[in-house]
Amino acid sequence: MKNLSKKTLNKSFVTWFYGNLTCFSQEHMQTFGYLCAMLPIVEELYEKEEDKKKAMDTYTAFFNTEPQIGTLVVGMTAGLEEAKANGQPIDGEAINGIRAGLMGPLAGIGDSMIVGTLIPILLGIGLGLSSGGNPLGAIFYIIVWNFLMWFGMKFAYFKGYELGGKAVEILVGEKAQAIRxxxxxxxxxxxxxxxxxxxxxxTSLILPGGGELQKTLDGIYPKMLSGAAVVFCWWLMTKRNISPTMVMLLLVVIAFVGVLAGFFDPGLSY
Amino acid sequence: MEINILQAVLLGICACLSSMPGLGGTTFGNYTLGRPLVAGLVVGLILGDVKTGIIIGAAIQVIYIALVTPGGTVSADVRAISYIGIPLAICAVKGMGLDPDTAQAQSMAAALGAAVGTLGTVLFYGTATMNLIWQHIGWKAVKNGEFKKLYLVDMGLPWISHFIFSFLPTVLITMAGAGMVDIMKSYLPMDGIAMKTLFTVGSLLPAVGVAILLKQVVKKAVDFITFFFGFTLAASMGLNLIAAAIIGSFFAVINYKIMMLQSKKTAPAGPANDDEDEEDI
Structure with missing residues (x-):
């Protein structure tokens, strides 16, 4: 009975934590990161060069997901590879099937939960702490984010290793859905x-009666123009399918016209 | 304001570490050093003005608060935003004699950062394309069973790609760019159309950053209510971001409880549900 040592699993985890995207290309995004993370596992499980080669061959298949939540998959395959080396009825093809099946859904969860929600919350709080040039906000983000990711990814790796296929339940169950x-x-x-x-x-526009339009708008709903600009950009991107770069260019045009019309005037001089 | 060669080299190394696919790793490189808020601190330390660095980094951060790269396509490059855009913005703000802690200086920084970031996507595709060479070496190594070489391919050789596509552009542009401010000053007066437009664009750009983020969570108009709840907390009630996060958490707890109750109703509680029962007490 072959059992992976804690040391080997840790080495595999650290390799993935650091190297998941270091050799990124459009063709093979995280494949080389994955190969490096599996290497310590394969070297410990198999004696013969031939077997090692066969095992590594499994992981030459394309891999790409949100790499931080994707740690779960790396841990799972470490467990599966161990089971395979102990003669259980799993082959490389089955492992690749599981990997390919999880890539997409995990990328969706990771992009929306980690990159689209956790990072903006932490950055938002960091921005709040930065007023007046205070470095506390940046320090808060560096510490909290790295602490959460190091231990979170480690947890995901070892849960994946222990639970195998069942680990996915943690992420897609009903309770997980409610938490998300x-x-x-x-x-x-x-x-x-x-x-x-x-x-x-x-806006710097002066109303015909002599009042400032900005004051009138703030009286109706504070920061109305800022809120409206967000809704407008959202509408362009979701309902009109315009790319963010094109939206930015469109804003340049709007700014130019607005300045000419006297709607915008930053009011500066050297 | 001048950027000397030592400062430019330090900025160049940070650019290598922080990009997506960066050599600092995804978590510490791209998602820590690459975030403009953190880069503001780092660039501020390198250039010797932490306060201005943080203010400008924070202003640019709002535009890129949700920089998701789904499937490895980028609309802006963090190494360019953070380690070319922020230093140039610091030079521009100081060179023009603006007080960094004003909306105007932050608009200027936002416009510069976004322009550099968008142009910087070239650097992303350059790095990714050059990595194909190292991957080719990697495939050969796998074929011949020289597995140890994989570490070199994954973590060593990409430094060459980064020397060309991160280090050199950062060093050259930051050193040359610092002098550009004087040229800008003499040819583009602050009360001219061009500068007025630049500052206005800068004030509009954060709206794009926020909208990119909302694209994922707001599918129909009703979903905007949650967003405007937070907006009202800050704009009308004057709460800061930490207070808003705490109020948000309170509503999230309520939402969680409601959702768990709902799921119980639809699936009558069997003996398997006992761990969910604990949550509701």
Whole structure:
């Protein structure tokens, strides 16, 4: 009975933690990171060069997902490879089937939960701590983010290794769905606050009666123009399918026209 | 303001570490050093003005608060935003004599950062394409069973790609760019159309960053209510971001409980559900 040592599993984890995207190409995104992470596992499990080669061959297949949540898959395959080396009825093809099946769904969860929600929440709080040039916000983000990811990814790796296929339940079960939904809610509220605190769109237009349009708008709903600009950009991207870069260019045109029309005037001089 | 060769080299090394696919690794490189908020601190330390660095990094961060790279396609490059855009923005703000802690200086920084970031996508595709050479060496190694070589392929050789596509552009552009501010000053007056447009664009750009993020969570108009709840907390009620996060957490807990109750209703509680029962007490 072959058993992977804790040391080998740790080496595999650290290799993945650091090297998952270091040799990225459009053709084979995380494949080389994956190969390097599996190498310590394969070297410990198999004696013969021939067997090692056969095992490594499994992991030459294309791999790409959100690499941080994808740690779970690396841990799972370490467990599966161990089972395979002990003669259980699993072959390389089955392992690759599982890998390929998990790549897409995990990328979706990772992109929306980690990159689209957790990072914006932490950055939002960091921005809040940075007012007046205070370095506390950046330090807060560096410490909290790296702490969460190091231990979170380690947890995912070893859970994947222990539970194998059952590990997926942690991420897609009913309870997980409710937790995800609630965390996204925090993220959306924080982003609302970020938008209100950091977007400063002002108009310099003077109304015919002599009043300032900006004051009138603020009287109706504070920071109305900033909120409206967000909804407008969202509408362009989701309902009109315009890419973010094109939206930015469109804003250049809007700014130019707005300046000419006297709607925008930053009011600066050297 | 001048950027000397030593400072430019340090910025260049940070650019190698922080990009996506960066040599600092995904978590510490791309998602830590690459974030403009963190880069503001790092660049500030390198250039000797932490306060200005943080203010400008934070202003640019809002635009890129949700920089997701689904399937490895990028619309902006973090190494360019953070280690070319932020240093240039610091030079521009200081060179023009603006107070960094004003909306105008932050608009200027945002516009510069976004322009550099968008152009920087060339660097992303350059690095990824050059890595194909190392991967080719890697495939040969796998074929011949020289597995130890894989570590070199994954973590060593990409430094060459980064020397060409991260280090050199950063060093050259930051050193040359610092002098550009004087030229800008003499040819583009602040009350001219070009500069007015630049500053206005800078004030509009953060809206794009926020909208990119909302694209994922807001599918229909009703979903905007959650967003405007947070917006109102800050804009009308004057709460800061930490207070808003705590109120958000409170509603998230309520939401979680409601969802768990709902799922119980639809699936009558069997003996297997006992761990869910604990949650509701």
């Amino acid at each position: 939904d609630s965390i996204i809610m925090i993220g959306t509220i924080v982003i609302g606050a970020v938008a209100a605190s950091w977007i400063n769109i002002h």
